[in-house]
Amino acid sequence: MAKSASDTQGIAARRAALRLLDGVLDEQRLLSEMGGEAGPMGRLPAPERARAQRLATETLRHLERADKLLGPHLRKRPALPVHNILRLGTYEICADGAAPHGVINALVEIARKGRHSQHQAGMINAVLRRIAEAGPEAWAALPPPKMPKWLRKQMVADYGKQAVEAMEAAHANGAPLDLSLKADAPEWAERLGGTRLPTGSLRLAEAGQVSALPGYAEGAWWVQDAAAALPVKVLAPQAGEKVLDLCAAPGGKTMQLAAAGAEVTALDLSESRMARVRENLARTRLSARCVVQDALEFSEGGFDAILLDAPCTATGTIRRHPDLPHAKDGGDFPALFALQERLIDHALTLLAPGGRLVFCTCSLLPDEGEIQVEDALKRHPGLRSDSAALAVPGVDPAWRTPEGGLRLRPDYWADLGGMDGFYIACLRQA
Incomplete structure (x- = not known):
């Protein structure tokens, strides 16, 4: 039976997300350096580019959690391309709310076509099925991911362990979208469904596509973290x-x-x-x-x-x-x-x-x-x-x-x- 368009797009976005993960973890490149047409996302349609970027970003955010869940099911550390497939699948199944069977089927298909992963497709299928059995509950029980050792050691020396753990919890939670208003116009909070912060920035919990928000085209505001303002x-x-x-x-x-x-x-x-x-x-x-x-x-x-x-x-x-x-x-x-x-x-x-x-x-x-x-x-x-x-x-x-x-x-x-x-x-x- 032929694949639906959504299946094909889902595989394309996941494949691009995996290329982004490989670029960061193998080549030490920043995600911002890989966004052009010549990069891993190539000519993907905008929604799929956004999906690939989000999947890669959130997998990296929770990399330690994924590795802790995967550890008991792996006899040895797999090659990085295989490991990243498992990490992406673990994030999607346990934290992203994706249907496990769809995630597993897509990633196994990607693995079968990968030069470094085709011989591990069966293992990927088996491990991700075990991850699905553990589910979001096992994920939620894990502590926030720690900063890498090279950075954490210095941070603990500067701020103390308790403060660093609080920062790590904030990192795990991600960031809402903050806007700076061109003029102090209180009505924008109601129009955008946001909250005015104590320093005057407008914070949106669920922003969606930024360019589609009211006020974008007329230049009433711009994206800027509250601290950066x-x-x-x-x-x-x-x-x-x-x-x-x-x-x-x-x-x-x-x-x-x-x-x-x-x-x-x-x-x-x-x-x-x-x-x-x-x-x-x-x-x-x-x-x-x-x-x-x-x-x-x-x-x-x-x-x-x-x-x-x-x-x-x-x-x-x-x-x-x-x-x-x-x-x-x-x-x-x-x-x-x-x-x-x-x-x-x-x-x-x-x-x-x-x-x-x-x-x-x-x-x-x-x-x-x-x-x-x-x-x-x-x-x-x-x-x-x-x-x-x-x-x-x-x-x-x-x-x-x-x-x-x-x-x-x-x-x-x-x-x-x-x-x-x-x-x-x-x-x-x-």
């Missing part, structure tokens, strides 16, 4: 101020600055990433001068305020990007720390007298936050950390750090759905 609130741009967004892409903070009425220069090294900034500005009908250049070579000065969202490890975004700790091993982190130091020093030379610099990173590592600011204050006599700028509505004073910054963590606002990990500090020159 706080650096601009700390900067507090005023209408007419000359403001530089030093590492601007994809443009969320640029749009915040422009919406406040500032004269914004958005700078980024990548032409393709700057194209996204221009697209977002066009959709929201906001304006900024866009410059493609290396931030360290940009020499125009006299800015009243500068926002430096520095390149970083992005460890604060794991709840949205669970591929990151599997694709990275920390080996390139020292180079990032050094780059951040150089960017701070250079940004200070671009400020007008009495100007202010907000330095921020979407990182959980103190090396990219507290320590960077401590070191900058030592390097620059007369530079001070403006703790008064941190008094933003909705920001808990307990989040402040001794050197005068804000430390945000994924487990904060746990009852509201958490937030990205971030560090933010406002520096002023004498």
Whole structure:
């Protein structure tokens, strides 16, 4: 009997999800690097691309849970392509609510056509049937997955075991969709079925296709995690101020600055990433001068305020990007720390007298936050950390750090759905 269209599409999406898993776990590539037409998802229709992305993302999020359930049924660790088929099937059966027989049949068919998995199709069938017998109950009884050892060891040293476990629980829960509104319009919460957060962002529990939501086409809002929206609130741009967004892409903070009425220069090294900034500005009908250049070579000065969202490890975004700790091993982190130091020093030379610099990173590592600011204050006599700028509505004073910054963590606002990990500090020159 011929397969239905839904069967064929389900197999195509699962096959693409498996290629994404192999890319992260074997090639140490980020999911964001594999989204083009030449990537694992190829020319899949948009709904199937979204499904493949979701399946890969959630399997990576719960990889440790899947491995714990699979362990008793495996005599030895299988080859990675086979292991990933089993992991995907375990996630779908135990957490995604998919019908076990459909999952098993699709994955066995995929296995039979795979060069590295065809001889293991029978084993895959048998193991996944045992997983289906255990069901969601066995899955739910497992603790949240731990961060990989290379990252967890450092995190426990910095925050303590209890705090790290709370962060891991937040990572396992994933992230809702947060929106920044172009104008403070309370009716959008009702129109979109969202909740206004204490800091003003609008949070949606079930968003669906973003571009189909009310207000998208007219540019009334943009997607931006609530934590990522706080650096601009700390900067507090005023209408007419000359403001530089030093590492601007994809443009969320640029749009915040422009919406406040500032004269914004958005700078980024990548032409393709700057194209996204221009697209977002066009959709929201906001304006900024866009410059493609290396931030360290940009020499125009006299800015009243500068926002430096520095390149970083992005460890604060794991709840949205669970591929990151599997694709990275920390080996390139020292180079990032050094780059951040150089960017701070250079940004200070671009400020007008009495100007202010907000330095921020979407990182959980103190090396990219507290320590960077401590070191900058030592390097620059007369530079001070403006703790008064941190008094933003909705920001808990307990989040402040001794050197005068804000430390945000994924487990904060746990009852509201958490937030990205971030560090933010406002520096002023004498």
